[in-house]
Amino acid sequence: MSAAKDEFTQFEHEGWQRVADKYDSVWAQSTRQFIPPLLEAAEVSAGMSVLDVGSGPGYVAAAARQRGAVPTGLDFSKQMVSIAKRMFPGIEFREGDAQSLPFQDSSFDRVLANFALLHLSDPERACAEACRVLKRGGRFGFTVWAEAADNPYAQLIDDAIDAHADLAVKLPSGPPYYLYKTKKDFRQAMERAGFNGASMTHAIHRIEWIVPTPSYPFEAELSAGVRTAGFLAAQSAHRLRAIQAAIEDKVKQYAKGDSFAIPKAASIIAVAKR
Ligand SMILES: C[S@@+](CC[C@H](N)C(=O)[O-])C[C@H]1O[C@@H](n2cnc3c(N)ncnc32)[C@H](O)[C@@H]1O
Numbered sequence: 001m002s003a004a005k006d007e008f009t010q011f012e013h014e015g016w017q018r019v020a021d022k023y024d025s026v027w028a029q030s031t032r033q034f035i036p037p038l039l040e041a042a043e044v045s046a047g048m049s050v051l052d053v054g055s056g057p058g059y060v061a062a063a064a065r066q067r068g069a070v071p072t073g074l075d076f077s078k079q080m081v082s083i084a085k086r087m088f089p090g091i092e093f094r095e096g097d098a099q100s101l102p103f104q105d106s107s108f109d110r111v112l113a114n115f116a117l118l119h120l121s122d123p124e125r126a127c128a129e130a131c132r133v134l135k136r137g138g139r140f141g142f143t144v145w146a147e148a149a150d151n152p153y154a155q156l157i158d159d160a161i162d163a164h165a166d167l168a169v170k171l172p173s174g175p176p177y178y179l180y181k182t183k184k185d186f187r188q189a190m191e192r193a194g195f196n197g198a199s200m201t202h203a204i205h206r207i208e209w210i211v212p213t214p215s216y217p218f219e220a221e222l223s224a225g226v227r228t229a230g231f232l233a234a235q236s237a238h239r240l241r242a243i244q245a246a247i248e249d250k251v252k253q254y255a256k257g258d259s260f261a262i263p264k265a266a267s268i269i270a271v272a273k274r
Contacts, residue, residue: 006121008172008173009097009099009121010172011226012174012227015230016075016080019223020077021079021083022223024057027224030264031114031115032059033207034205034207035059037203038112038141039060039067041141042270043110044069044110044112046067048109048110049069049107049108049109049110050064050070050071050072050112051074051101051108051110051111051112051130052073052074053098053116054074054098054113054116055075056080057083057084058083058084058093059114060114061091062087062088065090069109069110071092073091074094074102075096076095081093098117098129099121099126105132107133107135108133108138110134110141111138111140112141112142113140113141113142114143115143115144115266117142118144118174120174121175123179124193127140131193132194136273137272138272139270140272141268143205143266144179144269145177145178145265145267146204147177147181153217153263154264156217156262157247159250160250161231163246164246165243166234166236171234183200183202186267190271195272195274196271199271200270201269201271204268205267206264207264207265208264209261209263210262214247214260215244215248217247217251218243218247
């Protein structure tokens with residue numbers, strides 16, 4: 001990637017470079033479950049050119065290829081790009097910033113972003129970029145985590161942090177953790193980015209994240225996350241232990257057989273370019 005544009009982008013970039021090799025084993029079981037409904041919502045079909053923004057290990061691009069589309073993946077982490085190339089040879093993955101896409105106007109039939117927007121310092125800029133590189137009538141589909149009230153995993157993490165963390169810890173400022181609240185908020189943001197708001201679909205999709213032990217989510221957030229990991233790393237050992245205990249306690253309520261099945265939810269949005 002060219003020079004990081006701002007403090008938050010730089011913070012995220014360093015973070016993703018650091019945890020890239022853990023993403024597949026730690027988070028993918030959860031994020032991959034959103035890909036089939038995302039492709040459905042964006043109406044991806046054979047022959048379409050598809051850009052997968054924030055492609056990580058490349059699952060969205062690979063799922064688009066399975067439908068007969070012609071995908072390109074883009075991620076600002078060199079590490080992620082090399083993992084994706086290794087996992088899915090034959091698909092083009094390249095380095096670049098979602099907020100300044102290295103493609104000409106009207107290049108793609110579809111642009112997809114699975115859990116990428118909340119990692120950007122300026123998500124609306126990335127939406128405007130998605131709109132720019134789409135052909136007329138092309139569709140942009142993306143997922144973002146649902147806010148805590150509708151998302152038990154997020155609630156469980158937020159509750160532990162609110163109860164035990166030093167909230168004054170300073171991190172580079174980024175977008176809100178849950179982006180937009182209502183369908184109307186999403187529609188207005190899409191219209192600002194140049195899309196046809198009336199074409200927008202919005203659905204909450206729910207999954208279960210299956211983890212082997214109650215300590216797994218805390219360890220995942222601490223060692224394989226980026227923003228929350230930065231926040232946790234700045235806590236005292238005493239506070240960290242209290243946060244861990246609170247999270248583990250809540251995870252135990254989701255025991256299912258030998259594992260723990262934690263509910264998660266995300267918004268799936270699809271919208272067409274005017
Ligand atoms: C939560 S992961 C999602 C990965 C993948 N889309 C999936 O479905 O599992 C977020 C990805 O966005 C990438 N990313 C974060 N900020 C970015 C930016 N400004 N430009 C391009 N990629 C970015 C990260 O490197 C990471 O691979």
